[in-house]
Amino acid sequence: MAPTTHAPDETLAALLLRRLSSVAVAPSAPGLRDDAWLSARGVAALEAELADRGHVLAPPLARALAALSPADLAVQGSLLLHEVDRLLGNDRPHIPLFRGFPEDVPEHAHSLYATRIHALLARQPFQPCVRCGRVGDIVELPSCAHLLCSRCVADLEYCECCGMRLGLPTAAPTSREEPPADTPPVRVLHLLDGTQDAALTALLRILTGRAVPPTPADRADLDTLLRLADPAVVAAALPAEIPVRETRARVLAALLPDAASDDLLARHLRSATDVLRLLVAWSGGEPDLVAPPRLRSLPRRLRRTLLRLLDGFDPHRLVEDLRRHPGLWKRAGELLHPFEHSARHPRAALAFAVLRGTDPFAPGLTLAGDVLPADELRLVGGESTARLTFHGWGAQVERALATGDLLWALELLRRRPGELVRRLHQLLRWGAPEVVEPVLADVLPSVGVSALLAAWGRLRALSHPLDSTRVVFPRGRLAAAHRLDDWGVPVSPAQAHGCCRLLEAELLRRWATADWEAAVLDAGLADLGVPLATRQTSRALVELPRGSRQPLPDAMRLRLFLHWVQPPKVRVDLDLSVALYDAHWRFVGLCDYTHLVHGEKAAVHSGDFTAAPAPHGATEFVDLDLAALRDGGVRFALPVLFSFNDVPFDDLPVALAGVLGTEGPRAAFDPRLVRQRFELSGDSRVSLPLVLDLEERELLWTDVQLPAAGGAHNVWRYRDRLGRLGRDLFLHFAPGRQLSLWETASRRAAAGAGTVLVRQRDGSVDLFRRGGDESSADFAERLAFPAVADGQRLTESDIAQLLRGKRVLAVLATGDLSPALLAESSGALFRGLPGRVDAVPVARVARLSASDLLPSEATDE
The missing domain is CATH 2.60.60.30 (sav2460 like domains)
Structure with missing residues (x-):
């Protein structure tokens, strides 16, 4: 993979700490020990150091550390403190320029400018010490360039001319006796349940099974797992379906050329663009195809496998995909040599001939005559100067929309379900929802979740008075935002209602595969966004979707x-x-x-x-x-x-x-x-x-x-x-204009759980039960924000009794829920901000990210 400047190679222990707040403890060598008291004191000192960093040890982890020998505990504790410091940004000194910050800061930057000019003048030759006037044995301070003698430098901590610190910075100590008045909730560290290999496999399945494009943090973590794991273990741990194409390419490239079998490639490479992503990832680039690197040469066996895969794709789609990235495919053709095997792989050869405008009558080039229909493939010029041209699917769609032929456009878009859903708002502008809805219902099971949620969110927000103004986040290397004024024909909520119901029904169908006995939701989820534009998000301590x-x-x-x-x-x-x-x-x-x-x-x-x-x-x-x-x-x-x-x-x-x-x-x-x-x-x-x-x-x-x-x-x-x-x-990102985690989490709970607890913003908890003949859509409608309870409000003892022994999905905006409520439950937990609920053991209640809350069925289009 391409190197990431801000994501140096991590150890698996560091990754587990960041992802799962878990620590693996390798036991010390067995034998009689009379130094257990020393290890106990060491754990107490470690807990004090962690408390200074806002972290605590869960009891099982504290006991496992206390069982180590003092030498092993010293190593494990030092590594743990280093990783916690790195997560918080505390692994380096943070010293302000003005030592009296924030009290003793000059009100005008002119004073700082004046000291810099003073420093420049003090650097002239033969200057005496600016403090004592002594000449000779003069050194230039690296911080501000003032000239002081060695005696004065030894006596000072800060330069008296400009106030800058001298020498190397040292971090100011913090006081344990007086905790800050606004200390945030502590973060709980747990003992890793099972082996590191098992945790690696579980994380690999989570990252490869997500249905939205990976964030930079996900990409870096996946690279770490692929680097540390045995290729055979990776191949065995892969799910049957990897929904996101970029993730597929990243994983398969790590397995090339030895561990990636032909069957594995055939299972996961379903289009020419998938093959191109693999070639880019194999060459060390990012498979998003935004800034591809110079392509690496391929082993002969792999080249033949990829040509065979290309030849097996639908010829219309193959030509269209090659024309989408012409320059990159021409470089790929130099590696694949498609014309050398034109008789064996005629469709692949023809697609490259269309791409290059190659003479189909060239000696040695054998093309099957029935590869593409004559009305889509034409020869331009005479036989001696013939060139292939192709009128592709995209151009036909644009022509159908430009001429107002909605039925033709829908028939073409039916072949590409993802593109149909992405153009849904444009299609509804024709004012014919009764024509669009039947086609939409047919193709929805094949549409990726990102396109589903994006279309659903936009159509649901049509009633907002400011719908004509939108901000888009274009795909690329820069997480930029651009404002668009949409002056097209408006789509009314009534026109979009039928399509919204179809999109919501498809999401409910996919979420119904989860088997939850109860769900705990937080009304504050309405403040958190849905992770859709995730490719260029920042690596953060608290990972929340943009717009939260x-x-x-x-x-x-x-x-x-x-x-x-x-x-x-x-x-x-x-x-x-x-x-x-x-x-x-x-x-x-x-x-x-x-x-x-x-x-x-x-x-x-x-x-x-x-x-x-x-x-x-x-x-x-x-x-x-x-x-x-x-x-x-x-x-x-x-x-x-x-x-x-x-x-x-x-x-x-x-x-x-x-x-x-x-x-x-x-x-x-x-x-x-x-x-x-x-x-x-x-x-x-x-x-x-x-x-x-x-x-x-x-x-x-x-x-x-x-x-x-x-x-x-x-x-x-x-x-x-x-x-x-x-x-x-x-x-x-105003409330109501974008999809929130409340809208997705409430529907996931309605589809997979018959009992739902909703914690309101005032801290009260309401109970909702699904009726025996009530559909998921109707139950989700009753849970619509702001939720109104149809039962009694519950106390903490009622909640603990209700959840005891059940598989629970807990989705919380903040983690300030009492851990005792989930102490005797199993299931999964998402929380936006850390809090008390983090004390629930990870082995009992798995941790989810916002991306894990989305359905993973179907592939991205």
Whole structure:
């Protein structure tokens, strides 16, 4: 696979810790021990260190660690602390430029500029020590370039001329005696149940069985599993169906050429594009075909297998697929040599002849005359200059739609069910739902879940008054967002109602395969988005779909941080900035390297680092006083991350940012307070990760990037563009305009469980039971948000009694549910934010991601 800058090779232990919050403990060598007391004290010290990082050990894990010898415990504990620090971003020092941050920060960046000019002047030849006046034995400080004698350097921790720290940074200690006032819920670490090989196999099946394109984190984890696992184990663990084509190509490329049998390739490669993805993945590139690498040569046996597969595909689809990526297929043809075997594989040879415009009468080229109908394949020119042309499926669809022939368009689209569903809104604009619905009902079982959910979400949102404005996230290497004004013929909710019912019925049918005895849902799921556009999402500590909303911490101050390390011999200047807007998205002010303080310290910047040499790098902070900002007329705060000197994020060995909750002047970076930590990636120089709504006290996770060039990036330059993008994203992800996890989770529960508990926003729990003759659709309708109970409200003892011994699906927005309620249950759990429910053993209740909540039947089209 192509190397990922921000995802270095992980060990399996690190992956299990991040994915399952589980730790594998290899027992010490057997024998009599008289040092158990020492191991017990070591576990107590380890628990104290983990508590400083907001983590605790589950009792089974604590007992397994205490059974280790002191030497083994020291190794295991050190590795565990390192991995926890890496997850939180605490594996490196985070020291602000101004040591008194946030109190002692100059209100104007001009003072910082003046100190830099002073430093430049102090670097002139024959200068005395700027502190004591001594001449000779002068050294240049690496942090600010001031000239001090060796005696003064030994006595100082900070430069008295400019306030910058001297030497290597050291992390400020945190206090265990005074826990922060807004400490988030602790994260529970569990003992891995079973062997690491079994966990590897289970994770492999989860990642390959998902029905939506993999996120960057999923891709990196899958690469790690494929790298660590034996190819025979991988081939045996693969599910019968891998829904996503990119995942298929990634897995099969890892098995080539030895472990991938012909039967395995024939089972998973179903189109020419699948073959092309495999060739790209085999060559070390990403199988999304956005930026393919130079293709590698193929072993002869593999080349013959792929040619045989290509020849077996439908010739219409084969030619169409080759013409979709002509340049890349021409390079692939140089490796496959299709014309050398034209008699054996005539369809493959003909498809490449169409692609290249090759003379079909060339010597040695034998083509079957009945491969394609004469009305679709024509010869242009005389026999001596003949060239093949092909009028493909896509062109026919466009012609049918342009001429208004809806029946012809539907007949053509019936061949490509996924494309029909993606064009469903366009087809309904003809105002003939009675013609579209029968065709839609026939093809739905063959449509991938991403296309199903996208169409369902758009048609359900037609009643929204702002439906003419949309934000799209185009596929590519950049997680960009673009605003579209749709001035086409509007589709009324009445026209879309029948198609919505068909889409919902198909989803219910797929979800009905799950066997749940009860389900626990959270009304707060309405604030979380459905993971659809997942290819270019950031690797984050708390992985939530784009468009999700989270409540801001109870603390009145919020601290943002940005840390990066520059590559060797390249200076990189990243900047953490905040753009401020009022309720009407009018620009109010900013807080960045040019304006270190906004208002009466309502927003305070820690100071501008212009370089981040290895190994320690540099960190910038911005403190936001939420109450002071609101009082100053600010409603929306947009944290923005800039690469000032135009170095893309992907070129950095380390680039991460995040959010801390804080109440007062504690240590600049306290790992216990980390709410979110995410990595910067992509060929981008400007990132808008989130939008803060101070009036509703919500954080909207946007995770988008802005294409930019030219350098010298700052908020003032982009203030209008940022405001428009922030407003468009805020409206695009407004409640009701997009599918939420509540809509999908409630229907999954209605399809697979007869008893559903709904935890309302006020903490009360309502009981819903499915009637004996009630359909899944009717039950889902009764669960529609906001849910109204048809039974009594339950106490915690009632809930525990109801769930005891049952297989339960729990889908929660926050993990603050009491773990005692699931203590005697089995099943699966999704929670958006960590909380008390994380204490439920992973061995009893499996952990799900948002992607795991979607149905996995059918393949992507």
